[in-house]
Amino acid sequence: MWREMKTRELAATAAVLLAFAVPAAAQDDGMPQGKRPTVSRDAPPSSNATVTLINLLVKQGTLSEEQAAVLVKQADDEAYVARQATRDAAAKAEGAEKKATSAADATSPPGTKRVTYVPEIVKKQLREEIRAEVMDRAHKENWASPGKYPEWAQRIRFYGDIRARYEGDYFPAGSGPLQNYNAINTGNPFLEENTNAPLNPYFPPSYNTTQDRNRFRFRARLGADVDLFDGFSAGLRIATGESSSPVSTNQTFGGNGGNFSKYAVWLDRAFIKYQPMQDFVASVGRFDNPFWSPTDLVWYKDIGFDGFAIQAKQEVAEGFTPFFVGGAFPVFNTDLNAGLNTIDLSGPIKSASRDKWLFGAQGGLGATFDPETNLTLAVAYYDFTNVRGRLSSPCIVYAASDACDTDLLRPPFAQKGNTYMQLRNIPVILPLNAKDTGTLNYQYYGLASDFRPIVASAQLDFAQFNPIHVILDAEYIWNTAFDRAAVASVAVNNKGSTTDGSASVYNGGNQGWLARMTVGNKEIKHLWDWNAHVGYKYLESDAMVDAFVDSDFGLGGTNLKGYFIGGNVGLGENIWGSVRWMSANNIAGLPYKVDIVQLDLNARF
Secondary structure, rough: OHHHHHHHHHHHHHHHHOOOOHHHHHHOOOOOOOOOOOOOOOOOOOOOHHHHHHHHHOOOOOOHHHHHHHHHHHHHHHHHHHHHHHHHHHHHHHHHHHHHHHHHHHHHOOOOOOOOOOOOOHHHHHHHHHHHHHHHHHHHHHHOOOOOOOOHOOOOOEEEEEEEEEEEOOOOOOOOOOEEEHHHHHOOOEEEOOOEEOOOOOOOOEEOOOEEEEEEEEEEEEEEEOOOOOOOEEEEEEEEEOOOOOOOOOOOOOOOOOOOOOOOOOEEEEEEEEEOOOOOOEEEEEEHHHHHHHHOOOOOOEEEEEEEEEEEEOOOOOOOOEEEEEEEEEEEEEOOOOOOOOOOOOOOEEOOOHHHHHEEEEEEEEEEOOOEEEEEEEEEEEEEEEOOOOOOOEEEEEEHHHHOHHHHHHHOOEEEEOOEEOOOOOOOOOOOOOOOOOOOOOEEEEEEEEEOOEEEEEEEEEEOOEEEEEEEEEEEEEEOOOOHHHHHHOOOOEEEEOOOOOEEEEEEEEEEEEEEEEEEEEEOOOOEEEEEEEEEEOOOOOOHHHHHHHOOOHHHOOOEEOOOOOEEEEEEEEEEEEEEEEEEOOOOOOOOOEEEEEEEEEEEO
């Protein structure tokens, strides 16, 4: 082994000595072979030191141009000879190294391992390069920085909030019973009186309108937003709730069976967003309300929308920014196996699809007149398709489990206030004998009106006393698809007596409005931040689908009018208390009154 290493070392040393044995003039000057530098009194400095010196001597008159040309030729010839000698020496050194290696291989025993010698300076350089590369990657991924998360984890932002609430519901004397159509439509049909069942011993399900209630409730939500790449992001949120209601995430303490039973958690948000620029967003999944709504007249403030939406805005002049929102949202999708249990010779009968959709578009303008005055205006149009009920084809019903072909048009969720109609056309078939009941009038109920509302919204914000704001909000809704005569002909509720009390007539409506003034901090974030508000709300029975409006005022729904007042105060960083009083009365139909007080403790993170 020692002889092998010594032979290779001598060969390498010989190659280096031969390579540097030529004089400086023999180095390649980078010029094409056969082309020589010219010599003249006016020649510029040359990169070749010998030619530059000769040119200088010519300028000083020490040499003539002819003498200089002879010297240049001689130097060029000597350089050519030196270059050839260098090439020959390099070739010989390479051959000697190969022979030395072959000789070492021949004398080495089998299995000998050869290690290439690396100088210490090269080892040091390699160590520094590897260390720099590893540290660069460590800093990018943050696994070498104590207390920092990896890069992928920094793109995830968690957030959440918790609210504890006391709620008192007080019913003044004089409220009448209100039929709970949602309980019927989400359960078994109700047996209405007919020729074969003249005396139903049971009342239909109804809302409480006489007994005061005290409830302690809470709400908890936890979400995450994730930045992906190139403008894409995603989000998830889970929330509490007593049911899958779209307008409440409240959970009553002692509910769900009581005895400290655990509470359900629901998937409240799940979406993907694409935002290639600051002023454009496209969303798909279940996300926040994309439409600008300064009040809760039309939409519950925390409602989630399923479907697809785009939002865009563009400043066209200083302080003036038009915006647009549009989207399509499935409200109900027919079950894959929905069908009738009717006896038919051709086999089982499946129901036609009764899919329900919401299409919406909104245009608006944000205007900043000065740093202390902002105005926002918007007009929206919404089209709810296939939500109105229709009378079925003649349907033979002998039991509550029988189905008819328009049953799917009943609302899958409702609050209260909308006008309803019977969905089933059940002909009377008398019993054939004492054991036979004949047909029975088991009914489901559908909405009596179509809904295509136009909504005008406005907000004026005065900040002359910053951080104190004075904010005026207003909103108006008009259901353009409402046909009073058609609704009145099929309505089973929202009826009032005539002035002489001789008949019961439909007295619902299709309009609504809300006005509110807020004074104080625009947001409650810090200790002693505060604001207070007062307002009035008027929402007729069929101005809007009652399933999606505020669930607090009047205990939820439409066909309500009344005032509200409330305030908030900061108790610390992101902790605040709230108080609100709401007094609501029915507009049409049977009398209904409720006063509600809410005391909240809120925290967010």
